[in-house]
Amino acid sequence: MCPSKNQLETEIDENDIIAxxxxxxxxMRSLGIAFPNDFRRDAFAGxxxxxxxxxxxxxxxxxxxxxxxxxxxVLKRVMGKASFLTVQDVTGRIQFYVRKEELPEGxxxxxxxxxxxxxxxxxxQLMKTNKGELSVQVxxxxxxxxxxxxxxxxxxxxxxxxIRYRQRYLDLIVNEASRNVFTTRSKTIHAMRRYxxxxxxxxxxxxxxxxxxxxxxxEPFTTHYNALDAxxxxxxxxxxxxxxxxxxxxxxxxxxxRNFRNEGVxxxxxxxxxxxxxxxxxADYDDLMNLTEDMFRTLAMQVIGTTEFxxxxxTIDFGKPFARLTxxxxxxxxxxxxxxxxxxxxxxxxxxxxxxxxxxxxxxGLGKLQMEIFExxxxxxxxxxxxxxxxxxxxxxxxxxxxxxxSVTDRFEIFVMGxxxxxxxxxxxxxxxxxxxxxxxxLAKEAGDNEAMHYDxxxxxxxxxxxxxxxxxxxxxxxxxMLFTDSxxxxxxxxxPHMRPKK
RNA sequence: GGGCCGUUAGCUCAGUCGGUAGAGCAGCUGGCUUUUAACCAGUUUGUCGUGCGUUCGAUUCGCACACGGCCCA
Numbered sequence: 001m002c003p004s005k006n007q008l009e010t011e012i013d014e015n016d017i018i019a020x021x022x023x024x025x026x027x028m029r030s031l032g033i034a035f036p037n038d039f040r041r042d043a044f045a046g047x048x049x050x051x052x053x054x055x056x057x058x059x060x061x062x063x064x065x066x067x068x069x070x071x072x073x074v075l076k077r078v079m080g081k082a083s084f085l086t087v088q089d090v091t092g093r094i095q096f097y098v099r100k101e102e103l104p105e106g107x108x109x110x111x112x113x114x115x116x117x118x119x120x121x122x123x124x125q126l127m128k129t130n131k132g133e134l135s136v137q138v139x140x141x142x143x144x145x146x147x148x149x150x151x152x153x154x155x156x157x158x159x160x161x162x163i164r165y166r167q168r169y170l171d172l173i174v175n176e177a178s179r180n181v182f183t184t185r186s187k188t189i190h191a192m193r194r195y196x197x198x199x200x201x202x203x204x205x206x207x208x209x210x211x212x213x214x215x216x217x218x219e220p221f222t223t224h225y226n227a228l229d230a231x232x233x234x235x236x237x238x239x240x241x242x243x244x245x246x247x248x249x250x251x252x253x254x255x256x257x258r259n260f261r262n263e264g265v266x267x268x269x270x271x272x273x274x275x276x277x278x279x280x281x282x283a284d285y286d287d288l289m290n291l292t293e294d295m296f297r298t299l300a301m302q303v304i305g306t307t308e309f310x311x312x313x314x315t316i317d318f319g320k321p322f323a324r325l326t327x328x329x330x331x332x333x334x335x336x337x338x339x340x341x342x343x344x345x346x347x348x349x350x351x352x353x354x355x356x357x358x359x360x361x362x363x364x365g366l367g368k369l370q371m372e373i374f375e376x377x378x379x380x381x382x383x384x385x386x387x388x389x390x391x392x393x394x395x396x397x398x399x400x401x402x403x404x405x406x407s408v409t410d411r412f413e414i415f416v417m418g419x420x421x422x423x424x425x426x427x428x429x430x431x432x433x434x435x436x437x438x439x440x441x442x443l444a445k446e447a448g449d450n451e452a453m454h455y456d457x458x459x460x461x462x463x464x465x466x467x468x469x470x471x472x473x474x475x476x477x478x479x480x481x482m483l484f485t486d487s488x489x490x491x492x493x494x495x496x497p498h499m500r501p502k503k
Numbered sequence: 504g505g506g507c508c509g510u511u512a513g514c515u516c517a518g519u520c521g522g523u524a525g526a527g528c529a530g531c532u533g534g535c536u537u538u539u540a541a542c543c544a545g546u547u548u549g550u551c552g553u554g555c556g557u558u559c560g561a562u563u564c565g566c567a568c569a570c571g572g573c574c575c576a
Contacts, residue, residue, distance in 0.1 A: 080536070086539080502569095502570075
């Protein structure tokens with residue numbers, strides 16, 4: 001009989017270290033339960049340090065506190081009759097002091113064979129060593145889970161980005177900085193949720209699988225829904241459904257969830273990314289800029305404890321009022337040789353676009369040209385948080401027209417360190433205008449723009465029932481976490497970034 | 504999709520102007536009852552990413568491919 005593929009792979013993957021550990025596990029199996037689950041702890045490393053680091057050796061000796069702690073062995077210093085183990089749990093590291101004479105007969109000899117990476121539990125007295133390190137002097141120690149594979153190098157850790165992403169668990173075991181990134185991510189999302197709930201927003205979940213992908217200019221992933229026998233899409237945004245909910249009377253809603261865009265991968269783009277999207281009735285884009293500014297400031301304080309932080313060697317200040325510039329004003333401000341007037345005519349804008357080496361597509365209107373020029377000569381250069389407003393109608397098919405200048409919308413995006421962090425606007429609630437904008441999108445799609453939107457008839461119907469005056473915004477959660485954690489790549493803040501399957 | 508860089512022991516890395524490889528850590532053996540990346544002595548481990556080519560000989564040179572990273576579109 002041929003061995004299965006899995007067996008083959010396992011065999012190929014084996015080396016001496018794994019074989020030795022597997023043999024140790026076999027010995028454990030022969031003695032009884034090799035993977036026990038009856039050890040209970042009453043202490044965590046981090047709490048022990050927080051509570052007792054200040055106590056002296058003598059004070060601890062008088063108290064003679066008994067604790068039981070558990071975790072993964074990350075360092076060991078074994079001597080003939082006594083040893084020190086550094087054990088890591090979810091809160092940090094605590095040292096175990098293991099003395100042969102305090103353990104039952106024969107246990108110390110077994111213990112000496114345990115490996116770095118094993119999960120152990122120990123019970124004993126809290127004490128301080130002569131060098132002042134808080135430790136648990138164990139009178140009972142058990143191997144709770146045998147680790148068959150050697151951990152990465154104990155000091156330099158795991159550096160190989162491919163392994164860090166593919167085997168994130170290893171990265172998390174070994175690299176404290178990586179653990180911190182993901183706890184910061186969790187705190188950010190928690191604080192965001194609390195911020196909105198405190199302001200009477202209701203959290204909702206809307207479909208990931210949609211028959212018409214809407215709400216964003218992006219190419220969707222496609223799939224087939226067997227039970228309905230229908231081709232479907234993974235959503236590119238929850239926008240249209242959230243606004244349907246506002247039509248339904250939920251005047252403040254938000255969703256923190258994944259969006260999927262079948263597009264390029266880069267340090268700033270992941271095809272599967274997390275977005276906060278929220279809608280507030282009886283508010284406009286100006287209200288949301290104010291809310292965004294306050295929310296970002298609040299999150300920074302709550303999550304990293306300061307509104308001033310360093311991102312890739314640049315100090316970012318969320319404490320000062322965020323700059324606000326119109327799209328055309330920003331282009332003019334960052335390029336002293338460009339005048340807003342030149343940007344306002346099709347011929348002038350084309351000329352400027354060509355100066356920046358932009359390949360002008362014939363189907364582009366003035367608005368698209370202006371957007372391209374902005375991206376070419378402003379976006380990357382914005383460092384401190386800056387709202388850009390008044391985006392052209394052509395590139396904002398769901399946003400409300402400005403009352404005084406109908407060629408632009410009441411829309412903003414906020415940029416930090418050359419990256420768009422959020423996009424919001426007063427919602428277009430005129431169903432007839434929206435229908436016309438959808439028709440323009442369909443024309444663009446037919447002309448070959450894969451990112452153009454579909455015509456969503458039901459959404460128009462919803463608007464015809466009446467969407468109250470509303471503003472909404474999407475916030476790139478991953479990108480915000482990148483800022484808070486000083487991470488250069490979006491993959492660094494996603495636990496399991498997509499990788500090409502290994503062959 | 505294009506450009507550049509990388510892939511060597513379980514991990515972190517060196518190296519070979521072409522003669523099949525080393526260090527530290529981890530592992531193993533021995534010693535050590537307050538260590539701190541413990542220490543001391545000894546010791547094991549590699550399809551040098553894959554394939555093809557050039558060559559007497561390729562981990563090293565060339566080409567292709569795979570995977571990853573960064574930049575650009």
